[in-house]
Amino acid sequence: MWKKIFDWLDERLGLNDLYNTLLDRPEPRGNWWNTLGSASLFLFVLQGLTGIFLTIYYTPSPDHAYDSIQYIMEGVAFGWLIRGIHHWGASLMVLVVFIHMLRVFVTASYKYPRELTWFIGIGLLLATIGMGFTGYLLPWNQRSYWATTVGTQIAGTAPLIGEFILKALRGGPDLSALTLQRFFSAHIWIIPAILMALIGIHLYLIIKHGESHFPKKDE
Amino acid sequence: MNEEIKQKIKERYEQELNKGERFWPDSIFKDVIVSLGIFIVLVLLATFIGVANEPKADPSDTSYLPRPEWYFLFLFKFLALYGQIPVIDKIEWLATVLVPSLGIALLTFLPLLDKSPYRHYSRRIFALTVMGTIVLDMVLLTIMASLPVPPDADELAVSTTLQTIGGLWIPAALLTILVVIYAFKRSLYWESTRRNVPLWVTVAGAAMMVAMTAAVSIRAAAYPKPEEAEVPSTLVDQIVAGQDLYSVQCVECHGDDGSVAVIEGVEGLEGEKITPINSRDVLYTITDGAMYEVIAYGRPNAGMPPFGKTYGGELSRSEIDYIILFMRYTWDDRFEAPVIPELFPPLAEGEVPSYDVHIAPIVKRYCVSCHRAGKENNDYLMTSYEEILTTGENVEKNIIAGDMNSYLLQVIQGHEIVNEKGEVIIGVMPPKTKLKANVVDAFIRWIMNGMPKTAEDAAALSVMPEATPAP
Missing domain, CATH: 1.10.760 (Cytochrome Bc1 Complex; Chain D, domain 2)
Structure with missing residues (x-):
């Protein structure tokens, strides 16, 4: 019975082909440092899931953002857990992605034929930091408000285009409802979309070239 | 890179594959264990440490000391120390834009800059020492940024000098030496490790950076700890905070139950007729938002002064919100108050209060x-x-x-x-x-x-x- 269902699906989906190309791949002898990439992916998925839950109650407006988070923490069943995981997961994701980058650097895995994987990886690192920066404002508390004020100010010191960057980030000369709205939009739509696209290419390249091996003395 | 080397790299990789493992289940197994471990750590962090509560954003409170998220602290500290350098500290964008952009650009184009086919550590001393210095400096700057602020100007000067030396000058000098050696005497990076000058230079520089940071940290351990203002997080705590604030700020005119209709005994407002603020007229018709504005801006024509920091009062946004919560849960009959604990623990027979x-x-x-x-x-x-x-x-x-x-x-x-x-x-x-x-x-x-x-x-x-x- 199961065999029949599997065969039917396999004929149409190519399950066996998928298994052979994606899962049953040969790999160089592994090392625990090699798990950091998949750990980053896991954290991304976890941040996505907890983030989606948070948007059910979160309101991106200066009048309600703070109170909606208070409600998530106090009023919603397990809201504290979801937000706690999202909060700590953000820090951990930045850390894990960064250490992953260092690992690739130390083992020189960015060299031929994996240069493109490295470019995409830097994009992923920057996008992750961007997620941290935009997400930090959303609770709309003193810490986040002033950190973002200073952060955008720093971006605004660029010569010539500084003024434009500052206004583009803030949606005006000062932090306002517009800033919160666009940070929220960047945090839940724009940057995640970029991340997902980059992750897709990154994974394709890894499968295409295989995981790199730890270099030996003669390499 | 010529075809021959490419071919060699591919052959080498094939060899490794033959000695290797399968993605499923060998690698996946390790991945799952690590991800599961991370998940458990996150649940523990969320449960036992949680998320620190902060007061609501208050644009009028310019006295607030901004602090970024911890992974930006190194940049924050770098900018602060950069401000100590004479002359070029005026050109802000060198530090805020040029240095970070340069760093990102170098990192991004690394595969194009480093085209040597060698992968083993012993042949990449230049890359590793440079990266090691930068990462160590990032860690040390983060530590420096999270130390308490020096209590007086003299101490501040000493601390800042030590930090500038350890976090800016030594790493800058070290990187310069490494680059100069690379530019003029590249062979030093190739000789066997025992005679490896750059490696020892880096170790010495790193030790000095760590020593400076340790010195700064030890000095900072003696500083007075900044008082952590406790932010009420539960509804009960917020109502109590509101009642305390009401008792200080409002009680003189409005009375402790909000029922005062004619002010007595307040200089300048004697005999002023006011609306009792515990009445349904007020509580049912004035929204939280409007009430916030009344407290923040006051009613100057009716004699009520402003209480919000924006208008010269003493109350932050959160504090005004707590007062409104207190009013709602105490006088507004549409709100069901939670159990509020006693003002102080009841005294037993013979017990002396503190x-x-x-x-x-x-x-x-x-x-x-x-x-x-x-x-x-x-x-x-x-x-x-x-x-x-x-x-x-x-x-x-x-x-x-x-x-x-x-x-x-x-x-x-x-x-x-x-x-x-x-x-x-x-x-x-x-x-x-x-x-x-x-x-x-x-x-x-x-x-x-x-x-x-x-x-x-x-x-x-x-x-x-x-x-x-x-x-």
Whole structure:
């Protein structure tokens, strides 16, 4: 019975082909440092899931953002857990992605034929930091408000285009409802979309070239 | 890179694959264990540490010291130290834009810059020492940024100098040396590790950076810890915070139950007619938002001064919100109040109250409204333990340990203090409410037992009856 269902699906989906190309791949002898990439992916998925839950109650407006988070923490069943995981997961994701980058650097895995994987990886690192920066404002508390004020100010010191960057980030000369709205939009739509696209290419390249091996003395 | 080398790399990789493992299940197994471990760590962090509560954003409060998320702290510190460099510190964008952009650009184009086919550490000393120096500096700058602020200008100068040397000059010098060696005597990077000059230079530089950071950290350990203002997070805490603030800021005019319709005994507003703020008229028709504006901006034409920091008052956004919560849950009959704990823990027979546990919350609730700077109070201030005991025109007679005739005990029990000429010098306190019996009792016990400050001092004075075993 199961065999029949599997065969039917396999004929149409190519399950066996998928298994052979994606899962049953040969790999160089592994090392625990090699798990950091998949750990980053896991954290991304976890941040996505907890983030989606948070948007059910979160309101991106200066009048309600703070109170909606208070409600998530106090009023919603397990809201504290979801937000706690999202909060700590953000820090951990930045850390894990960064250490992953260092690992690739130390083992020189960015060299031929994996240069493109490295470019995409830097994009992923920057996008992750961007997620941290935009997400930090959303609770709309003193810490986040002033950190973002200073952060955008720093971006605004660029010569010539500084003024434009500052206004583009803030949606005006000062932090306002517009800033919160666009940070929220960047945090839940724009940057995640970029991340997902980059992750897709990154994974394709890894499968295409295989995981790199730890270099030996003669390499 | 020519085809021959490419071919060699591919062959080498094939060899490794043959000696290797399968993605499923070998690698996946490790991945799952690590991800699961991360998940457990996150759940533990969320459960046992949680997310620190912060007050609501307040654009008018420019005194707030901005602090970015921890992974930006190194950049924050770098900018602060950069500001110490003479001359070029005026060109801000060098540090804010050029250096970070350059860093990102170098990192991004790394595969194009480093085209050598060698992968083993011994052949990549230049890349590894440079990266190691930068990463170490990032870690050390993060540590420096998370230390408490020096207490005075001299210490600040010393600390900043040490930080600038350890976090900026040494790493800069080290990187310069490494690059110069690479540019002019590249062979040094190729010789066997025992004679590896750059490696030892890096170790020495790194040790100096760590030593500087350690010195700064040790100095900082002696600094006074910044007081962490506790932010009320639960509804009950917020209501209580609101009541305390109301008791200080609002009670003079509106009374402790909000029912005052004609103001009495307030300089400048004597006889002013106001709407009782505990009435349905007010509570049902004025939204939280409107109420916020009234408290923040005041009603200057009706005599109410502004209370929000934006308009020159003392209250932050969160504090005004707490007051509104207190009003709603106390007077608005559409709100069901949660159980509010007692102002102070009830006293047992023979127990002596302490300032920290008992008297401080009472004073905050009933006295500080008038007994603080800028109010008419015979210069008697009550915002701290020291002030309560050492200020005021009648300081020597006000609180006398073990004396029931202490002025303070007299006035809170309804006896005015009259001088020789028969003039009232201190009226009954508090002027418009009568303290509850247990509050008066707490004051009497406190003064009769010598005004202990801490809970330990009070416990030492307490004569608790021995617990008699039940028959």
